[in-house]
Amino acid sequence: KELFEITGHGLPFLFSLPRLLWFRENDEDLYNNIKHLLSIDGWVNYRLTGKFVIDDTSAAETLLYDINKRNWSEKILSEFEIPDQILPDQILPFGHVIGNILPEVAKSLDLNSQTPIIMSAADTQASLLGCGAFDTGSLGVVAGSTMPIMMIIDQPIVDPDQKLWTGAFINNLWVAESNAGSAGDVHKWFVEDILHQLGVPNPYEKFESLALSQPVGSRGVFADLGPSIFSAQSMVSVPEGGGFTFVPISYSLDAPANIASFARALLENLAYAVRANTEQ
Structure with missing residues (x-):
């Protein structure tokens, strides 16, 4: 403590x-x-x-x-x-x-x-500056291999529950930091180990077009592939890897879940994790 x-x-x-x-x-x-x-x-x-x-x-x-x-x-x-x-x-x-x-x-x-x-x-603080986040209250999401989320604060507030980190920033300011976990790593896995292996040309561009083709909610497909709510306490142990994607039984013959639904569900997994970490 x-x-x-x-x-x-x-x-x-x-x-x-x-x-x-x-x-x-x-x-x-x-x-x-x-x-x-x-x-x-x-x-x-x-x-x-x-x-x-x-x-x-x-x-x-x-x-x-x-x-x-x-x-x-x-x-x-x-x-x-x-x-x-x-x-x-x-x-x-x-x-x-x-x-x-x-x-x-x-x-x-x-x-x-x-x-x-x-x-x-440091990398994430430098990325905040690149995003135009300079002042107290500004919040930035830096989506790399993992996804740090930082809010600039004007005093070193240390989380009593030890869920968030407190770091230094420029000009005598500080940052409160959460992290949504695997982001780029999960995206890369889907693109290179699934789309690329299926022979999809320009797989990164195709991923975006697939996700954009689907409605909000990904036709009921729900992904839990790593991005989650951060807790600094949990980092003292090594978590077990893994994740899952839940595909519902489709009752619509016109618009069943497909690989595009998986792509959208992955992005929604990232978005939900950003929202949850921002709120905490």
């Missing part, structure tokens, strides 16, 4: 802290050789500039960051005996100029040696 109150996140292996603890317990030699802990964009920035830096949005996803103080949590570092020297040297704001590109890197990439490298943000 205290960890969640400090970080705004639970304890799945998605985050840096449990991964560090796993390596310390299972591969001590490797753990003792860790020199720096970086996000993916932080590693890219290091290769470009030689500097070890991170921004608030990525730091907040490590489980080592105090979401209230917007800095590394001394309490967590102490309690879990994580050496602070492996942390990035600075937490910089999104959009800050880290420095110019290293001369040797500029040469290898055929870039001007005075090219500035700009501090990036």
Whole structure:
């Protein structure tokens, strides 16, 4: 509970802290050789500039960051005996100029040696900016492999029920985050493992036309293929995979359920999940 109150996140292996603890317990030699802990964009920035830096949005996803103080949590570092020297040297704001590109890197990439490298943000927060969500109360749905749903808030409200995450955003703002689960993954599965295997040409375009050809309700076909209501508590265990599609007995000879109904039902599954997560 205290960890969640400090970080705004639970304890799945998605985050840096449990991964560090796993390596310390299972591969001590490797753990003792860790020199720096970086996000993916932080590693890219290091290769470009030689500097070890991170921004608030990525730091907040490590489980080592105090979401209230917007800095590394001394309490967590102490309690879990994580050496602070492996942390990035600075937490910089999104959009800050880290420095110019290293001369040797500029040469290898055929870039001007005075090219500035700009501090990036975590993927979903950056996507919010791309959607035009900048202000308190704005909400964005980022449909990728999974489907994060973020609302911008002006104070670090931590969910007492530990269902939603609280993350950092730009300009001293925060985000409340839910996630509808598999979205792009389910879509890709249907298109590539069903339509493509059936020999359908241009299967991604065909998927859209199939779904558009069906009425609301997908002729009674109901899909439950993964997208669902998010709870951060449930991420501490590994859920069983699977899903189902329910096809009703059709009493209409003119318009029975068909593969187009399945396509529409999949999209409606995504839409219902977005609605439910937005409401919570």
